[in-house]
Amino acid sequence: MEVLKKKILSQGTVIGSEILKVDSFLNHQIDVKLLNEIGLEFKKRFANQEITKILTVEASGIGIACIVAQYFNNVPVVFAKKHEATTLDAGVYEAEVFSFTKNKNYKIKTSKKYINKEDKILIIDDFLANGNAALGLISISRQAGADVVGVGIVIEKGFQKGRICIEKEGVKVESLAIIKSLKGNEVLFE
């Protein structure tokens, strides 16, 4: 997706050889016009697929998922919660996720009320690196007996193992920008 790649090149910041910061348009400040272009692109990538729900994880995924949902007949968005929430029901599906950025395990949880076996789920997230968050969301969907139609990612770190792990689960991955390397402070796309 050319407009996204241009944005990454002009506004992204590379830290070390593994971290790409896109705080200025994706996960701290959000460019809503760009999110609409992203929504349109995901609609093309998952054309003719029946999708009943979009699943993501807080926090950065939520804004993307809400705008993307507009391109899929305004299907409901459900976001898995990362932190113990006192207002969350006892009945939850949960999965353990390891965050490399924060170097710790955490649980993601979704109320059983909002995913069910009739659902055809599109998982949406900002980044794909080692695939832990996406695998957690696939696990939650399958605990509910739902079908996972695919995983839609804005930026994939192609040099990490996320895609392989998700495809091993038999799930299609569509990423709008795939990064081959961040070495030498330079963003190279595949």
Added chain:
Amino acid sequence: MEVLKKKILSQGTVIGSEILKVDSFLNHQIDVKLLNEIGLEFKKRFANQEITKILTVEASGIGIACIVAQYFNNVPVVFAKKHEATTLDAGVYEAEVFSFTKNKNYKIKTSKKYINKEDKILIIDDFLANGNAALGLISISRQAGADVVGVGIVIEKGFQKGRICIEKEGVKVESLAIIKSLKGNEVLFE
């Protein structure tokens, strides 16, 4: 806003006399069509106001803010972060917020890069109770020298002191549903 009030009455759950759960359409599962109606209503409430940025706080505020931004010429959304983020810059504005739901203090932070003194800010959040999150966002805006045009709230607990505290700061509050009481498991609107 009638459609919102109906949704609260049909899907909200009252817990005790102070907590209203709206997990099924606002802060766990999200009704994107309703968010669009909310965006349109905020546009009416803040008509003819110059707004350059929408500020909210993670996590539930993000989806609302992104959809609302579409009704304000796709201005950028900035969300304050609640948790220590390793990828956040050293240069931040921060405010201390007390959460009654979680009974503890936490800091909210926004990178100095994304709010500046030219900004006219609309603060958006899902709930207004004691006003702590909104006051924190007003403080962050003012640290940056920005103008706060107003605070737009989806559901206000009118029996708590949030509105008074914000109006004391000289900031206009617009809430789309104001709850007078949650006593006896019943939602009464003002």
